[in-house]
Amino acid sequence: MSFKILLADTRGFCAGVERAIAVVNRALDKFGAERVYVLHEVVHNKHVVADLAARGAHFVESLDAIPEPASKIVIFSAHGVGLDTIAKAHDLQLMVIDATCPLVSRIHHKIAKAAAAHQEVVIIGHDGHQEVLGSVGQYDGPKDLVHVILTPDDVEKLELKTEQAIFATQTTLSIEETAKTVAALKQKFPFITGPKNDDTCFATQHRQAAVKLLAQKCDLVIVAGSQNSSNSRRLSEVAQSEGVRSYLIDDSSAITEDMLAGVKCVGVTAGASVPEYIVTEILDYLKTKGAESVEAIGPSQKSGAFPLPEGLR
Numbered sequence: 001m002s003f004k005i006l007l008a009d010t011r012g013f014c015a016g017v018e019r020a021i022a023v024v025n026r027a028l029d030k031f032g033a034e035r036v037y038v039l040h041e042v043v044h045n046k047h048v049v050a051d052l053a054a055r056g057a058h059f060v061e062s063l064d065a066i067p068e069p070a071s072k073i074v075i076f077s078a079h080g081v082g083l084d085t086i087a088k089a090h091d092l093q094l095m096v097i098d099a100t101c102p103l104v105s106r107i108h109h110k111i112a113k114a115a116a117a118h119q120e121v122v123i124i125g126h127d128g129h130q131e132v133l134g135s136v137g138q139y140d141g142p143k144d145l146v147h148v149i150l151t152p153d154d155v156e157k158l159e160l161k162t163e164q165a166i167f168a169t170q171t172t173l174s175i176e177e178t179a180k181t182v183a184a185l186k187q188k189f190p191f192i193t194g195p196k197n198d199d200t201c202f203a204t205q206h207r208q209a210a211v212k213l214l215a216q217k218c219d220l221v222i223v224a225g226s227q228n229s230s231n232s233r234r235l236s237e238v239a240q241s242e243g244v245r246s247y248l249i250d251d252s253s254a255i256t257e258d259m260l261a262g263v264k265c266v267g268v269t270a271g272a273s274v275p276e277y278i279v280t281e282i283l284d285y286l287k288t289k290g291a292e293s294v295e296a297i298g299p300s301q302k303s304g305a306f307p308l309p310e311g312l313r
Helices: 015-032 047-053 083-091 100-117 130-136 153-155 175-190 201-217 229-242 274-289
Strands: 001-010 036-039 057-059 073-076 095-097 121-125 146-149 165-167 222-223 245-249 265-269 291-297
Touching: 001 201, 001 274, 015 047, 015 073, 015 100, 036 175, 047 057, 047 245, 057 175, 073 083, 083 095, 095 165, 100 130, 100 165, 121 130, 121 175, 130 146, 165 175, 165 274, 175 201, 201 222, 201 229, 201 265, 201 291, 222 274, 229 265, 265 274, 274 291
Parallel strands: 001 265, 001 291, 036 057, 036 073, 073 095, 121 146, 121 165, 222 245, 222 265
Antiparallel strands: none
16 A cells, blocks of 8 residues: 655644743743643643643642642643633732733633623633633623524524624634634624634634645545644544545554555644644654655745743743
């Protein structure tokens, strides 16, 4: 069996992920591992979390799990947290370092502003996802004025209490699916205001465009990323929506003979929270299974960086 590999040139770490990982590494260097705690996975990738844990970072799911908090540092993940979590961290006298992606913070500011104006808020996103929980948690007002929806069917069931309403979206959604929900929302509630299209970040948009190109040229698309990574899951779904088999895998250990049976061209890409060494490992493994060439396709990766929080620069 022989086949070729097409590799999406736009893949892997985005600026928000790079910043979040740099925050944890800089905090470990500056304050020492015994003091550094991270609330939730700093980004949704098991290899990144394992690498940082190996350096000594402590990952917890609750602030109450941090011993002797007055002497500790807590880092909020790239997905952000709600106002109640921020207040509790200060009450516990934790030193707070915020690694929230600046593009998520922009949505937080929009929701906080809506709350101050007593506006109703509709958030398009996956209910229960950490980014959505953090965004909902920015609303300092009656919680029945905040609604989380995902699909046009959800819009049909949605009832707003006022005509003063805004909408925002999770940054890692499917562009095409979100567009349908936004259109349905504007049609049912013509008074609602929000972004022209959605709040999907540029990194998500570019990676989805790249995987669509892979799907048009390959008969299998492998997406590197963890199952709890929203942006990675969307990449695999985008490929499948083009009628191509696609699998979301953490690393090469998940590749099976059945996946590769009969393939002539395999597309490879990676979610925004995936280290490049995982992609290299997948490519090396595929070469042992018959891959004869690797060709990068699509637009080149757009570079950019967000500054670190004050105190870590």
